[in-house]
Amino acid sequence: MPNVRLVGPNGEMLGVVQTREAQRQADQQGMDLVEISPNAEPPVCKIMDFGKFRYEESIRQKQGRKNATRVQIKEVKFHSGVEDNDLQTKLRHIREFLGEGHKVKVTLQYRGRENAHKELGVQVVQRVIKAVDDIAMLEQQPRLLGRVLGCVLVPRPAKPTSGKSAQPSVPKPPRPAPATPTTPAAAAAPAAAPVPAPEPKAAVAATDIPAPVSSTPKETPQT
Numbered sequence: 001m002p003n004v005r006l007v008g009p010n011g012e013m014l015g016v017v018q019t020r021e022a023q024r025q026a027d028q029q030g031m032d033l034v035e036i037s038p039n040a041e042p043p044v045c046k047i048m049d050f051g052k053f054r055y056e057e058s059i060r061q062k063q064g065r066k067n068a069t070r071v072q073i074k075e076v077k078f079h080s081g082v083e084d085n086d087l088q089t090k091l092r093h094i095r096e097f098l099g100e101g102h103k104v105k106v107t108l109q110y111r112g113r114e115n116a117h118k119e120l121g122v123q124v125v126q127r128v129i130k131a132v133d134d135i136a137m138l139e140q141q142p143r144l145l146g147r148v149l150g151c152v153l154v155p156r157p158a159k160p161t162s163g164k165s166a167q168p169s170v171p172k173p174p175r176p177a178p179a180t181p182t183t184p185a186a187a188a189a190p191a192a193a194p195v196p197a198p199e200p201k202a203a204v205a206a207t208d209i210p211a212p213v214s215s216t217p218k219e220t221p222q223t
Contacts, residue, residue, distance in 0.1 A: 001019055001042065001043055002018060002019060003016050003017065003018055003019065003042045004016070004017065004018075004019050004022050004035075004042055004043050004044070004045045005040065005042050005043070005044045005045070006022045006025070006045055006046075006047070007036070007044060007045065007046040007047070008046075008047055009029065009031060009046075009047045009048055009049075016042060022045055022047075025047060026047045029047060031047050031048055031049050031050075032047070032048060032049065032050040033045050033046075033047060034046050034047075034048055034050055034053075071101060071102060071103060072102045072103070073102065073103045073104070073105055073152075074093075074097040074102050074103070074104050074105070075104075075105045075106075075107060076090050076093060076094055076097075076104060076105070076106055076107070077107050077108070077109065078090065078106065078107070078108040078121075078124055078125070078128070079108065079109065079111065079114070079121075079124075080108065080110065080114045080117070080120040080121045080124060081114070081120075082124060087124075087127075087128075090128075091128065091131050091132065094106075094128070094132055094136075094153070095132060095135065098132065098135050098136050098153065098154075098155045099135070099155075101155055102155075103139065103152055103153065103154050103155075104136070104152070104153045104154075105150060105151075105152050105153075106125060106128055106129075106150060106151050106152075106153060107148055107149070107150040108121045108124060108125055108148070108149045108150070109147055109148050109149075110147045110148075110149070111147075115147060118144070118149070121149050122142070122149065125142050125149055125151060126142075129142075129151070129153070132153065134156075135155060135156055136153040136154065136155060136156060137153070137154060137155075137156050138151060138152070138153060138154075139152045139153065139154045140152035
């Protein structure tokens with residue numbers, strides 16, 4: 001391949017260059033020229049420390065295997081004539097296995113005369129399925145293989161939880177109305193002082209009123 005599309009060590013695009021030039025730039029930085037997309041036209045190569053890349057990749061793979069949960073199949077055996085105490089103990093073990101994320105294989109084996117009354121074993125298996133129905137679901141329906149009746153239980157998928165609480169909300173009591181301050185009428189406005197009644201004026205006698213003085217002079221008689 002005469003030309004390659006070169007990518008720098010920090011992910012920067014260096015464009016299409018000749019293969020010799022790309023190898024020269026990788027050698028100058030003390031790194032390797034690694035082909036990351038051979039089917040492209042032209043092929044894409046990146047300058048990187050290939051040894052460091054392999055080491056980091058192995059660390060990521062180990063961490064992923066460490067965090068991965070291994071699902072195992074746990075087997076719990078029953079008989080047609082199982083006692084209640086023994087049944088409750090086995091049911092508790094089934095719940096523990098399902099709580100850990102494992103599958104549970106429930107098997108019931110018929111012995112001797114129990115083969116003549118297979119319905120009793122079916123009742124036991126159905127009772128087990130019903131007892132753990134809240135946390136388990138059937139992956140394999142009960143079926144009879146020879147003298148063994150069995151089924152497989154798997155944990156139910158977890159329901160997505162919302163941000164709100166699952167408990168029913170209790171209605172809050174209504175808030176009391178704010179009390180309006182009441183002021184006494186006397187304090188609201190001062191009482192107005194009583195206005196004294198006007199005193200009656202004294203009557204003026206007509207004799208007391210002076211007669212008007214005439215402004216025209218009197219004529220004197222001529223002799």
